[in-house]
Amino acid sequence: MQKSTTVPEFYKEISQLIPEPVQKEIGHFNLFKTEDLFRAGKAKGMPYNRRAYYKISLILGRNRAEYADKVIDIEHNALLFATPLIPYNYEPLDDQQSGVFCIFSEDFLTQDNSGVKLKDLPVFKPGGTPVFTLDQAQIEETRHIFDKMFREINSDYAYKYDLLRNYVIELIHFGQKLQPATSLFTETNAYKRVSSLFIELLERQFPIEPPHQKLNFRSAKDFADQLSIHVNYLNKVLKEITGKTTTELITDRIIKESKILLKHTDWNVSEIAYSLGFEEASHFNNLFKKHTSLSPRAFRV
16 A cells, blocks of 8 residues: 655655645645746656645646546646545646646635535545546636635735635535536436526526516527536436426426416516517417416406
């Protein structure tokens, strides 16, 4: 079994380049620029072992990350999450290396006794996705979070480590959002999550207020496209969770809203039909009568 690299050993290796670690009572946290270590010859690869700290790295340059069960080639830019639970080897493949990373102990991030367990978070789970390729907009967003860390760690603000904890959590959530939504949940929970997202997307379109407002998502395909899933999968999920198809749920909500508009506004039927996504008032009339046994005008009386 490989020997662990402890936090003190890590600091001993690069002691000429960095300040002393933060005080023990708040756990361990520190921040580094990759190019500083690389120029000093301290980043020519990291041995394949376990480390006693968590690490989040913005990697700018060609690299290779080797884990027990996978090899990940990083061609340009990536966000890497490392955990003491999973040994890995990190090897730069050229001299054009830049970026930034932070290291922290678990007790640094659990000062509030919230019960958060880092090993249970998707980006740190064994078998999860530890490396994410970034586009330019995502690089800028990640840099912005690290920039806030650098400003804060060098400040004399009394509560700066509370802020730094928040920035670490922000990075973790940023990484988790880069994963497909369903990969963050078991299959059962993934179904519940997709169903919840669908309901949220449906409900955010209401209430309809000005008569010229129109529904953005009207069909099952509209919702599936917005959620980046296949329409058949959306139907399967909703049928499993609610017992109804996507179209049935959309129709139920439209009928509910049409009743509200008919009873509590003075809009004419054509205006209501248009706002609910019907190009022809006759289509709205037929649907409403099918589900209520009354015409819109008769319901309004």
